[in-house]
Amino acid sequence: VYGDISLDGDLSDWDNIDKLSISLPIGGVNHDIETASYYAEEGLVLYYKVMGAPVYYNPGRGAAHNTGVELFLAPDNTSELIGGAFEMELSPTGNVTVKKFIRAGQNAQQYLLHHMPGVKVVGDIYGELNSPSSTGYAIEVIIPWSTVGYDSMPEAVCVNFAITYSTTYESAQREAWVNIGEQIVDGYGWGTPNTWWKVTKYGY
Numbered sequence: 001v002y003g004d005i006s007l008d009g010d011l012s013d014w015d016n017i018d019k020l021s022i023s024l025p026i027g028g029v030n031h032d033i034e035t036a037s038y039y040a041e042e043g044l045v046l047y048y049k050v051m052g053a054p055v056y057y058n059p060g061r062g063a064a065h066n067t068g069v070e071l072f073l074a075p076d077n078t079s080e081l082i083g084g085a086f087e088m089e090l091s092p093t094g095n096v097t098v099k100k101f102i103r104a105g106q107n108a109q110q111y112l113l114h115h116m117p118g119v120k121v122v123g124d125i126y127g128e129l130n131s132p133s134s135t136g137y138a139i140e141v142i143i144p145w146s147t148v149g150y151d152s153m154p155e156a157v158c159v160n161f162a163i164t165y166s167t168t169y170e171s172a173q174r175e176a177w178v179n180i181g182e183q184i185v186d187g188y189g190w191g192t193p194n195t196w197w198k199v200t201k202y203g204y
Helices: 180-184
Strands: 020-026 029-039 043-051 068-075 086-090 096-101 110-113 120-126 136-144 157-165 176-179 197-199
Touching (some): 176 180
Antiparallel strands (some): 020 029, 068 086, 096 110, 157 197
């Protein structure tokens, strides 16, 4: 339990928390996306609900090529992606992969952080995984403040996210990837985290 939020798959904890809602086509299929944030003493808690498309997950392909959420975050006022920003592949199966950007470029090399104490993901799939009958998923994640470089609760954190969409179990790569911040945040810049959403104790 983190303040008012329990990471247990019961999304009713989020009922009274303001949410950001986005609807857009991804890979030719309309996705209805809902996200919210919660500041806990222990860290930043985020919620994502993505509806409208089947959910496919194959452990044999890279984490970034399965259906899910790519979360990008950095300490407030971080002006450069390299050396300051993290990427987390969040899966509705509950898996998480954490990276840190360490070299510039379109295909920036990332250092895989194998041990990130306290990062926890809980996922829920609506319908049967790897079946066209599934209709979407939800993800909850807690990221300790120390993971983002803070000793205590900060005033703000830079946050962005993308949706990855895979249309089959067999495919080696994802079929679609959409950067949500790029779509709706005024003044957004990929390489400048301080232009992303500034998440505070009041939300997005």
